[in-house]
Amino acid sequence: MRLSALASNIQETTTFAKWILDIGEGKVGSLNDGDAIIDIPDDLLIVDSTDPIESDLFSRKSIAPKNEFIQEINERLLKLFPGAQQEYLSSDSLSHADFVHDNIDETLYSPDVLNGLRPSGMPIHKLVLKVGIPVMLLRNIDQKSGLCNGTRLRVIALGKRVIEVKIISGSNIGNRTFIPRMSLTPSDKMIPFIFQRRQFPLAVCFAMTINKSQGQSLSKVGLFFRQPVFIHGQLYVALSRVKSKDGLKILILDKDGKLTNKTSNVVFKEVFGNL
Known part of the structure:
Protein backbone atom coordinates (compact mmCIF):
# COMPACT_ATOMS: atom_id res chain seq x y z
CA MET A 1 0.00 0.00 0.00
CA LYS A 61 16.48 8.96 6.98
CA SER A 62 18.87 6.40 8.46
CA ILE A 63 17.48 3.29 10.14
CA ALA A 64 19.48 0.67 12.06
CA PRO A 65 18.66 -2.28 14.34
CA LYS A 66 20.28 -1.11 17.59
CA ASN A 67 20.31 2.07 19.67
CA GLU A 68 24.11 2.13 19.95
CA PHE A 69 24.45 2.58 16.16
CA ILE A 70 21.67 5.17 16.08
CA GLN A 71 23.38 7.27 18.75
CA GLU A 72 26.68 7.14 16.85
CA ILE A 73 25.03 8.25 13.60
CA ASN A 74 23.07 11.04 15.29
CA GLU A 75 26.13 12.41 17.10
CA ARG A 76 28.23 12.43 13.93
CA LEU A 77 25.57 14.07 11.77
CA LEU A 78 24.74 16.64 14.45
CA LYS A 79 28.37 17.82 14.39
CA LEU A 80 28.22 18.14 10.59
CA PHE A 81 24.96 20.13 10.69
CA PRO A 82 25.57 23.91 10.40
CA GLY A 83 24.69 26.36 13.16
CA ALA A 84 25.31 26.98 16.84
CA GLN A 85 24.42 24.25 19.29
CA GLN A 86 22.52 24.57 22.55
CA GLU A 87 23.05 22.18 25.47
CA TYR A 88 20.29 21.18 27.86
CA LEU A 89 21.26 19.25 31.02
CA SER A 90 18.71 17.13 32.85
CA SER A 91 17.98 17.16 36.57
CA ASP A 92 18.13 13.57 37.84
CA SER A 93 16.93 12.44 41.26
CA LEU A 94 16.25 9.20 43.08
CA SER A 95 12.95 7.91 44.36
CA HIS A 96 13.72 7.93 48.09
CA ALA A 97 10.70 5.81 48.96
CA ASP A 98 12.05 3.07 46.71
CA PHE A 99 15.38 3.04 48.53
CA VAL A 100 13.80 2.95 52.00
CA HIS A 101 11.52 0.09 50.95
CA ASP A 102 14.26 -2.05 49.35
CA ASN A 103 17.07 -1.17 51.81
CA ILE A 104 19.37 -0.01 48.99
CA ASP A 105 22.37 2.19 49.85
CA GLU A 106 21.44 5.53 48.33
CA THR A 107 25.02 6.83 48.55
CA LEU A 108 26.07 4.38 45.80
CA TYR A 109 24.12 6.34 43.20
CA SER A 110 25.62 9.81 42.88
CA PRO A 111 24.29 12.40 40.42
CA ASP A 112 27.11 11.46 38.01
CA VAL A 113 25.92 7.84 38.01
CA LEU A 114 22.32 8.89 37.32
CA ASN A 115 23.42 11.33 34.61
CA GLY A 116 25.26 8.54 32.80
CA LEU A 117 22.22 6.26 32.53
CA ARG A 118 20.62 5.95 29.09
CA PRO A 119 17.42 3.92 29.57
CA SER A 120 15.46 3.04 26.46
CA GLY A 121 12.79 5.59 25.61
CA MET A 122 14.28 8.32 27.84
CA PRO A 123 16.03 11.55 26.80
CA ILE A 124 19.74 11.66 27.56
CA HIS A 125 21.22 13.79 30.34
CA LYS A 126 23.10 16.11 27.98
CA LEU A 127 20.75 16.95 25.13
CA VAL A 128 22.52 18.90 22.35
CA LEU A 129 20.29 20.58 19.74
CA LYS A 130 20.58 22.96 16.80
CA VAL A 131 17.94 24.96 14.97
CA GLY A 132 16.77 23.04 11.90
CA ILE A 133 17.64 19.51 13.00
CA PRO A 134 15.07 16.69 13.12
CA VAL A 135 14.10 15.36 16.54
CA MET A 136 11.74 12.66 17.81
CA LEU A 137 9.20 13.05 20.58
CA LEU A 138 9.67 10.43 23.31
CA ARG A 139 6.35 10.80 25.16
CA ASN A 140 2.65 11.20 24.40
CA ILE A 141 1.83 14.85 25.08
CA ASP A 142 -1.29 15.66 23.04
CA GLN A 143 -2.55 12.91 20.74
CA LYS A 144 -5.25 15.11 19.15
CA SER A 145 -2.57 17.56 18.06
CA GLY A 146 -0.34 14.75 16.77
CA LEU A 147 2.18 14.99 19.62
CA CYS A 148 2.66 11.28 20.27
CA ASN A 149 5.61 9.07 21.16
CA GLY A 150 7.58 8.60 17.92
CA THR A 151 6.38 11.78 16.17
CA ARG A 152 9.14 13.45 14.16
CA LEU A 153 9.64 17.18 14.59
CA ARG A 154 11.98 19.88 13.30
CA VAL A 155 13.50 22.42 15.69
CA ILE A 156 12.40 26.00 14.95
CA ALA A 157 13.71 27.88 18.00
CA LEU A 158 15.63 27.01 21.16
CA GLY A 159 14.50 28.72 24.35
CA LYS A 160 15.55 28.23 27.96
CA ARG A 161 12.25 26.76 29.14
CA VAL A 162 10.56 25.62 25.92
CA ILE A 163 11.61 24.47 22.46
CA GLU A 164 9.57 25.50 19.42
CA VAL A 165 9.14 22.73 16.84
CA LYS A 166 7.28 21.96 13.63
CA ILE A 167 5.61 18.57 13.13
CA ILE A 168 7.05 16.70 10.12
CA SER A 169 5.28 13.32 10.38
CA GLY A 170 1.75 12.04 10.91
CA SER A 171 -1.51 13.81 10.09
CA ASN A 172 -0.58 17.21 11.55
CA ILE A 173 2.43 17.99 9.34
CA GLY A 174 3.30 21.70 9.35
CA ASN A 175 1.77 22.55 12.72
CA ARG A 176 4.01 24.40 15.18
CA THR A 177 4.03 23.84 18.91
CA PHE A 178 6.16 24.21 22.03
CA ILE A 179 7.75 21.35 23.95
CA PRO A 180 8.37 21.89 27.70
CA ARG A 181 10.61 20.03 30.09
CA MET A 182 8.92 17.03 31.70
CA SER A 183 9.64 14.79 34.68
CA LEU A 184 10.08 11.27 33.30
CA THR A 185 10.59 7.89 34.98
CA PRO A 186 12.14 5.01 32.97
CA SER A 187 10.29 1.73 32.62
CA ASP A 188 13.49 -0.27 32.07
CA LYS A 189 13.32 -3.29 34.39
CA MET A 190 17.11 -3.74 34.16
CA ILE A 191 17.60 -0.71 36.45
CA PRO A 192 17.27 -1.95 40.07
CA PHE A 193 15.90 1.34 41.41
CA ILE A 194 13.52 4.13 40.43
CA PHE A 195 14.79 7.56 39.44
CA GLN A 196 13.30 10.63 37.81
CA ARG A 197 14.77 12.71 34.99
CA ARG A 198 13.53 16.21 34.25
CA GLN A 199 14.41 16.96 30.64
CA PHE A 200 12.89 17.87 27.27
CA PRO A 201 11.31 14.61 25.96
CA LEU A 202 13.25 14.78 22.69
CA ALA A 203 15.99 12.84 20.91
CA VAL A 204 18.03 13.87 17.88
CA CYS A 205 16.54 11.98 14.94
CA PHE A 206 18.77 11.98 11.88
CA ALA A 207 18.51 8.22 12.42
CA MET A 208 16.09 5.92 14.26
CA THR A 209 15.85 2.30 15.27
CA ILE A 210 13.78 -0.11 13.21
CA ASN A 211 11.32 -0.46 16.09
CA LYS A 212 10.82 3.33 16.27
CA SER A 213 10.30 3.50 12.49
CA GLN A 214 7.15 1.35 12.61
CA GLY A 215 4.20 3.24 11.18
CA GLN A 216 6.42 5.80 9.42
CA SER A 217 6.24 6.48 5.66
CA LEU A 218 9.52 7.91 4.36
CA SER A 219 10.54 9.12 0.91
Missing part, protein backbone atom coordinates in the same frame (compact mmCIF):
# COMPACT_ATOMS: atom_id res chain seq x y z
CA ARG A 2 2.82 2.39 0.86
CA LEU A 3 4.53 1.72 -2.48
CA SER A 4 1.45 1.85 -4.69
CA ALA A 5 0.44 5.33 -3.51
CA LEU A 6 3.15 7.07 -5.58
CA ALA A 7 4.04 4.35 -8.09
CA SER A 8 5.30 5.62 -11.45
CA ASN A 9 6.74 2.38 -12.82
CA ILE A 10 4.00 -0.18 -12.12
CA GLN A 11 5.99 -3.25 -13.13
CA GLU A 12 9.06 -2.33 -11.08
CA THR A 13 6.91 -1.38 -8.09
CA THR A 14 4.96 -4.66 -8.26
CA THR A 15 8.19 -6.69 -8.38
CA PHE A 16 9.73 -4.71 -5.52
CA ALA A 17 6.58 -5.01 -3.39
CA LYS A 18 6.50 -8.78 -3.92
CA TRP A 19 10.17 -9.03 -2.90
CA ILE A 20 9.44 -7.16 0.35
CA LEU A 21 6.41 -9.35 1.10
CA ASP A 22 8.45 -12.49 0.38
CA ILE A 23 11.07 -11.31 2.87
CA GLY A 24 8.34 -10.82 5.45
CA GLU A 25 7.11 -14.37 4.86
CA GLY A 26 10.59 -15.94 4.77
CA LYS A 27 10.48 -16.90 1.09
CA VAL A 28 13.70 -15.23 -0.05
CA GLY A 29 16.96 -17.18 -0.21
CA SER A 30 17.28 -20.54 1.48
CA LEU A 31 14.50 -22.28 3.37
CA ASN A 32 13.77 -19.77 6.10
CA ASP A 33 12.22 -20.80 9.39
CA GLY A 34 14.38 -18.92 11.85
CA ASP A 35 17.52 -16.99 10.92
CA ALA A 36 18.52 -17.19 7.24
CA ILE A 37 21.14 -15.35 5.17
CA ILE A 38 19.80 -13.58 2.08
CA ASP A 39 21.37 -11.58 -0.77
CA ILE A 40 20.34 -7.96 -1.26
CA PRO A 41 20.05 -6.83 -4.93
CA ASP A 42 23.03 -4.76 -6.09
CA ASP A 43 20.90 -1.80 -7.15
CA LEU A 44 19.81 -1.29 -3.54
CA LEU A 45 23.32 -1.35 -2.04
CA ILE A 46 25.73 1.42 -1.09
CA VAL A 47 29.02 -0.01 -2.35
CA ASP A 48 31.43 2.94 -2.67
CA SER A 49 31.74 4.24 0.88
CA THR A 50 34.89 4.57 2.98
CA ASP A 51 32.93 6.13 5.86
CA PRO A 52 29.47 4.56 6.29
CA ILE A 53 28.07 7.40 8.38
CA GLU A 54 29.11 10.12 5.93
CA SER A 55 28.04 8.11 2.86
CA ASP A 56 24.76 8.33 0.92
CA LEU A 57 23.07 7.64 4.28
CA PHE A 58 23.60 11.33 5.13
CA SER A 59 20.93 12.44 2.64
CA ARG A 60 18.40 9.85 3.86
CA LYS A 220 14.26 8.35 1.35
CA VAL A 221 15.54 5.58 3.62
CA GLY A 222 19.10 4.43 4.28
CA LEU A 223 19.38 1.12 6.16
CA PHE A 224 22.61 0.63 8.09
CA PHE A 225 23.41 -2.94 9.11
CA ARG A 226 26.70 -2.95 10.99
CA GLN A 227 25.15 -5.94 12.74
CA PRO A 228 22.21 -7.92 11.33
CA VAL A 229 18.62 -7.84 12.50
CA PHE A 230 17.77 -10.09 15.43
CA ILE A 231 13.95 -10.04 15.82
CA HIS A 232 11.21 -11.75 13.79
CA GLY A 233 10.04 -9.51 10.93
CA GLN A 234 12.56 -6.74 11.68
CA LEU A 235 14.07 -6.69 8.18
CA TYR A 236 10.60 -6.56 6.61
CA VAL A 237 9.65 -3.57 8.80
CA ALA A 238 12.85 -1.73 7.85
CA LEU A 239 12.43 -2.30 4.10
CA SER A 240 8.74 -1.43 4.02
CA ARG A 241 9.12 2.13 5.41
CA VAL A 242 10.01 3.53 1.98
CA LYS A 243 7.54 4.90 -0.57
CA SER A 244 9.50 3.84 -3.68
CA LYS A 245 12.33 1.55 -4.66
CA ASP A 246 14.42 4.54 -5.76
CA GLY A 247 14.17 5.91 -2.23
CA LEU A 248 15.87 2.89 -0.61
CA LYS A 249 19.59 2.31 -0.12
CA ILE A 250 21.20 -0.30 2.14
CA LEU A 251 24.69 -0.37 3.63
CA ILE A 252 25.76 -3.74 5.08
CA LEU A 253 29.02 -4.51 6.88
CA ASP A 254 30.29 -8.00 7.66
CA LYS A 255 31.96 -9.01 10.94
CA ASP A 256 35.27 -7.58 9.68
CA GLY A 257 33.70 -4.21 8.85
CA LYS A 258 33.82 -4.77 5.08
CA LEU A 259 30.97 -4.00 2.68
CA THR A 260 28.84 -7.00 1.73
CA ASN A 261 25.55 -7.83 0.03
CA LYS A 262 24.46 -10.46 2.54
CA THR A 263 22.39 -9.99 5.68
CA SER A 264 20.14 -11.94 8.03
CA ASN A 265 16.38 -12.28 7.80
CA VAL A 266 14.65 -13.58 10.93
CA VAL A 267 11.27 -15.19 10.28
CA PHE A 268 9.56 -17.77 12.49
CA LYS A 269 6.80 -19.29 10.40
CA GLU A 270 4.85 -20.55 13.40
CA VAL A 271 3.84 -16.90 13.86
CA PHE A 272 1.66 -17.21 10.74
CA GLY A 273 -0.05 -20.38 11.93
CA ASN A 274 -3.21 -18.74 13.29
CA LEU A 275 -3.51 -15.92 10.77
Whole structure:
Protein backbone atom coordinates (compact mmCIF):
# COMPACT_ATOMS: atom_id res chain seq x y z
CA MET A 1 0.00 0.00 0.00
CA ARG A 2 2.82 2.39 0.86
CA LEU A 3 4.53 1.72 -2.48
CA SER A 4 1.45 1.85 -4.69
CA ALA A 5 0.44 5.33 -3.51
CA LEU A 6 3.15 7.07 -5.58
CA ALA A 7 4.04 4.35 -8.09
CA SER A 8 5.30 5.62 -11.45
CA ASN A 9 6.74 2.38 -12.82
CA ILE A 10 4.00 -0.18 -12.12
CA GLN A 11 5.99 -3.25 -13.13
CA GLU A 12 9.06 -2.33 -11.08
CA THR A 13 6.91 -1.38 -8.09
CA THR A 14 4.96 -4.66 -8.26
CA THR A 15 8.19 -6.69 -8.38
CA PHE A 16 9.73 -4.71 -5.52
CA ALA A 17 6.58 -5.01 -3.39
CA LYS A 18 6.50 -8.78 -3.92
CA TRP A 19 10.17 -9.03 -2.90
CA ILE A 20 9.44 -7.16 0.35
CA LEU A 21 6.41 -9.35 1.10
CA ASP A 22 8.45 -12.49 0.38
CA ILE A 23 11.07 -11.31 2.87
CA GLY A 24 8.34 -10.82 5.45
CA GLU A 25 7.11 -14.37 4.86
CA GLY A 26 10.59 -15.94 4.77
CA LYS A 27 10.48 -16.90 1.09
CA VAL A 28 13.70 -15.23 -0.05
CA GLY A 29 16.96 -17.18 -0.21
CA SER A 30 17.28 -20.54 1.48
CA LEU A 31 14.50 -22.28 3.37
CA ASN A 32 13.77 -19.77 6.10
CA ASP A 33 12.22 -20.80 9.39
CA GLY A 34 14.38 -18.92 11.85
CA ASP A 35 17.52 -16.99 10.92
CA ALA A 36 18.52 -17.19 7.24
CA ILE A 37 21.14 -15.35 5.17
CA ILE A 38 19.80 -13.58 2.08
CA ASP A 39 21.37 -11.58 -0.77
CA ILE A 40 20.34 -7.96 -1.26
CA PRO A 41 20.05 -6.83 -4.93
CA ASP A 42 23.03 -4.76 -6.09
CA ASP A 43 20.90 -1.80 -7.15
CA LEU A 44 19.81 -1.29 -3.54
CA LEU A 45 23.32 -1.35 -2.04
CA ILE A 46 25.73 1.42 -1.09
CA VAL A 47 29.02 -0.01 -2.35
CA ASP A 48 31.43 2.94 -2.67
CA SER A 49 31.74 4.24 0.88
CA THR A 50 34.89 4.57 2.98
CA ASP A 51 32.93 6.13 5.86
CA PRO A 52 29.47 4.56 6.29
CA ILE A 53 28.07 7.40 8.38
CA GLU A 54 29.11 10.12 5.93
CA SER A 55 28.04 8.11 2.86
CA ASP A 56 24.76 8.33 0.92
CA LEU A 57 23.07 7.64 4.28
CA PHE A 58 23.60 11.33 5.13
CA SER A 59 20.93 12.44 2.64
CA ARG A 60 18.40 9.85 3.86
CA LYS A 61 16.48 8.96 6.98
CA SER A 62 18.87 6.40 8.46
CA ILE A 63 17.48 3.29 10.14
CA ALA A 64 19.48 0.67 12.06
CA PRO A 65 18.66 -2.28 14.34
CA LYS A 66 20.28 -1.11 17.59
CA ASN A 67 20.31 2.07 19.67
CA GLU A 68 24.11 2.13 19.95
CA PHE A 69 24.45 2.58 16.16
CA ILE A 70 21.67 5.17 16.08
CA GLN A 71 23.38 7.27 18.75
CA GLU A 72 26.68 7.14 16.85
CA ILE A 73 25.03 8.25 13.60
CA ASN A 74 23.07 11.04 15.29
CA GLU A 75 26.13 12.41 17.10
CA ARG A 76 28.23 12.43 13.93
CA LEU A 77 25.57 14.07 11.77
CA LEU A 78 24.74 16.64 14.45
CA LYS A 79 28.37 17.82 14.39
CA LEU A 80 28.22 18.14 10.59
CA PHE A 81 24.96 20.13 10.69
CA PRO A 82 25.57 23.91 10.40
CA GLY A 83 24.69 26.36 13.16
CA ALA A 84 25.31 26.98 16.84
CA GLN A 85 24.42 24.25 19.29
CA GLN A 86 22.52 24.57 22.55
CA GLU A 87 23.05 22.18 25.47
CA TYR A 88 20.29 21.18 27.86
CA LEU A 89 21.26 19.25 31.02
CA SER A 90 18.71 17.13 32.85
CA SER A 91 17.98 17.16 36.57
CA ASP A 92 18.13 13.57 37.84
CA SER A 93 16.93 12.44 41.26
CA LEU A 94 16.25 9.20 43.08
CA SER A 95 12.95 7.91 44.36
CA HIS A 96 13.72 7.93 48.09
CA ALA A 97 10.70 5.81 48.96
CA ASP A 98 12.05 3.07 46.71
CA PHE A 99 15.38 3.04 48.53
CA VAL A 100 13.80 2.95 52.00
CA HIS A 101 11.52 0.09 50.95
CA ASP A 102 14.26 -2.05 49.35
CA ASN A 103 17.07 -1.17 51.81
CA ILE A 104 19.37 -0.01 48.99
CA ASP A 105 22.37 2.19 49.85
CA GLU A 106 21.44 5.53 48.33
CA THR A 107 25.02 6.83 48.55
CA LEU A 108 26.07 4.38 45.80
CA TYR A 109 24.12 6.34 43.20
CA SER A 110 25.62 9.81 42.88
CA PRO A 111 24.29 12.40 40.42
CA ASP A 112 27.11 11.46 38.01
CA VAL A 113 25.92 7.84 38.01
CA LEU A 114 22.32 8.89 37.32
CA ASN A 115 23.42 11.33 34.61
CA GLY A 116 25.26 8.54 32.80
CA LEU A 117 22.22 6.26 32.53
CA ARG A 118 20.62 5.95 29.09
CA PRO A 119 17.42 3.92 29.57
CA SER A 120 15.46 3.04 26.46
CA GLY A 121 12.79 5.59 25.61
CA MET A 122 14.28 8.32 27.84
CA PRO A 123 16.03 11.55 26.80
CA ILE A 124 19.74 11.66 27.56
CA HIS A 125 21.22 13.79 30.34
CA LYS A 126 23.10 16.11 27.98
CA LEU A 127 20.75 16.95 25.13
CA VAL A 128 22.52 18.90 22.35
CA LEU A 129 20.29 20.58 19.74
CA LYS A 130 20.58 22.96 16.80
CA VAL A 131 17.94 24.96 14.97
CA GLY A 132 16.77 23.04 11.90
CA ILE A 133 17.64 19.51 13.00
CA PRO A 134 15.07 16.69 13.12
CA VAL A 135 14.10 15.36 16.54
CA MET A 136 11.74 12.66 17.81
CA LEU A 137 9.20 13.05 20.58
CA LEU A 138 9.67 10.43 23.31
CA ARG A 139 6.35 10.80 25.16
CA ASN A 140 2.65 11.20 24.40
CA ILE A 141 1.83 14.85 25.08
CA ASP A 142 -1.29 15.66 23.04
CA GLN A 143 -2.55 12.91 20.74
CA LYS A 144 -5.25 15.11 19.15
CA SER A 145 -2.57 17.56 18.06
CA GLY A 146 -0.34 14.75 16.77
CA LEU A 147 2.18 14.99 19.62
CA CYS A 148 2.66 11.28 20.27
CA ASN A 149 5.61 9.07 21.16
CA GLY A 150 7.58 8.60 17.92
CA THR A 151 6.38 11.78 16.17
CA ARG A 152 9.14 13.45 14.16
CA LEU A 153 9.64 17.18 14.59
CA ARG A 154 11.98 19.88 13.30
CA VAL A 155 13.50 22.42 15.69
CA ILE A 156 12.40 26.00 14.95
CA ALA A 157 13.71 27.88 18.00
CA LEU A 158 15.63 27.01 21.16
CA GLY A 159 14.50 28.72 24.35
CA LYS A 160 15.55 28.23 27.96
CA ARG A 161 12.25 26.76 29.14
CA VAL A 162 10.56 25.62 25.92
CA ILE A 163 11.61 24.47 22.46
CA GLU A 164 9.57 25.50 19.42
CA VAL A 165 9.14 22.73 16.84
CA LYS A 166 7.28 21.96 13.63
CA ILE A 167 5.61 18.57 13.13
CA ILE A 168 7.05 16.70 10.12
CA SER A 169 5.28 13.32 10.38
CA GLY A 170 1.75 12.04 10.91
CA SER A 171 -1.51 13.81 10.09
CA ASN A 172 -0.58 17.21 11.55
CA ILE A 173 2.43 17.99 9.34
CA GLY A 174 3.30 21.70 9.35
CA ASN A 175 1.77 22.55 12.72
CA ARG A 176 4.01 24.40 15.18
CA THR A 177 4.03 23.84 18.91
CA PHE A 178 6.16 24.21 22.03
CA ILE A 179 7.75 21.35 23.95
CA PRO A 180 8.37 21.89 27.70
CA ARG A 181 10.61 20.03 30.09
CA MET A 182 8.92 17.03 31.70
CA SER A 183 9.64 14.79 34.68
CA LEU A 184 10.08 11.27 33.30
CA THR A 185 10.59 7.89 34.98
CA PRO A 186 12.14 5.01 32.97
CA SER A 187 10.29 1.73 32.62
CA ASP A 188 13.49 -0.27 32.07
CA LYS A 189 13.32 -3.29 34.39
CA MET A 190 17.11 -3.74 34.16
CA ILE A 191 17.60 -0.71 36.45
CA PRO A 192 17.27 -1.95 40.07
CA PHE A 193 15.90 1.34 41.41
CA ILE A 194 13.52 4.13 40.43
CA PHE A 195 14.79 7.56 39.44
CA GLN A 196 13.30 10.63 37.81
CA ARG A 197 14.77 12.71 34.99
CA ARG A 198 13.53 16.21 34.25
CA GLN A 199 14.41 16.96 30.64
CA PHE A 200 12.89 17.87 27.27
CA PRO A 201 11.31 14.61 25.96
CA LEU A 202 13.25 14.78 22.69
CA ALA A 203 15.99 12.84 20.91
CA VAL A 204 18.03 13.87 17.88
CA CYS A 205 16.54 11.98 14.94
CA PHE A 206 18.77 11.98 11.88
CA ALA A 207 18.51 8.22 12.42
CA MET A 208 16.09 5.92 14.26
CA THR A 209 15.85 2.30 15.27
CA ILE A 210 13.78 -0.11 13.21
CA ASN A 211 11.32 -0.46 16.09
CA LYS A 212 10.82 3.33 16.27
CA SER A 213 10.30 3.50 12.49
CA GLN A 214 7.15 1.35 12.61
CA GLY A 215 4.20 3.24 11.18
CA GLN A 216 6.42 5.80 9.42
CA SER A 217 6.24 6.48 5.66
CA LEU A 218 9.52 7.91 4.36
CA SER A 219 10.54 9.12 0.91
CA LYS A 220 14.26 8.35 1.35
CA VAL A 221 15.54 5.58 3.62
CA GLY A 222 19.10 4.43 4.28
CA LEU A 223 19.38 1.12 6.16
CA PHE A 224 22.61 0.63 8.09
CA PHE A 225 23.41 -2.94 9.11
CA ARG A 226 26.70 -2.95 10.99
CA GLN A 227 25.15 -5.94 12.74
CA PRO A 228 22.21 -7.92 11.33
CA VAL A 229 18.62 -7.84 12.50
CA PHE A 230 17.77 -10.09 15.43
CA ILE A 231 13.95 -10.04 15.82
CA HIS A 232 11.21 -11.75 13.79
CA GLY A 233 10.04 -9.51 10.93
CA GLN A 234 12.56 -6.74 11.68
CA LEU A 235 14.07 -6.69 8.18
CA TYR A 236 10.60 -6.56 6.61
CA VAL A 237 9.65 -3.57 8.80
CA ALA A 238 12.85 -1.73 7.85
CA LEU A 239 12.43 -2.30 4.10
CA SER A 240 8.74 -1.43 4.02
CA ARG A 241 9.12 2.13 5.41
CA VAL A 242 10.01 3.53 1.98
CA LYS A 243 7.54 4.90 -0.57
CA SER A 244 9.50 3.84 -3.68
CA LYS A 245 12.33 1.55 -4.66
CA ASP A 246 14.42 4.54 -5.76
CA GLY A 247 14.17 5.91 -2.23
CA LEU A 248 15.87 2.89 -0.61
CA LYS A 249 19.59 2.31 -0.12
CA ILE A 250 21.20 -0.30 2.14
CA LEU A 251 24.69 -0.37 3.63
CA ILE A 252 25.76 -3.74 5.08
CA LEU A 253 29.02 -4.51 6.88
CA ASP A 254 30.29 -8.00 7.66
CA LYS A 255 31.96 -9.01 10.94
CA ASP A 256 35.27 -7.58 9.68
CA GLY A 257 33.70 -4.21 8.85
CA LYS A 258 33.82 -4.77 5.08
CA LEU A 259 30.97 -4.00 2.68
CA THR A 260 28.84 -7.00 1.73
CA ASN A 261 25.55 -7.83 0.03
CA LYS A 262 24.46 -10.46 2.54
CA THR A 263 22.39 -9.99 5.68
CA SER A 264 20.14 -11.94 8.03
CA ASN A 265 16.38 -12.28 7.80
CA VAL A 266 14.65 -13.58 10.93
CA VAL A 267 11.27 -15.19 10.28
CA PHE A 268 9.56 -17.77 12.49
CA LYS A 269 6.80 -19.29 10.40
CA GLU A 270 4.85 -20.55 13.40
CA VAL A 271 3.84 -16.90 13.86
CA PHE A 272 1.66 -17.21 10.74
CA GLY A 273 -0.05 -20.38 11.93
CA ASN A 274 -3.21 -18.74 13.29
CA LEU A 275 -3.51 -15.92 10.77
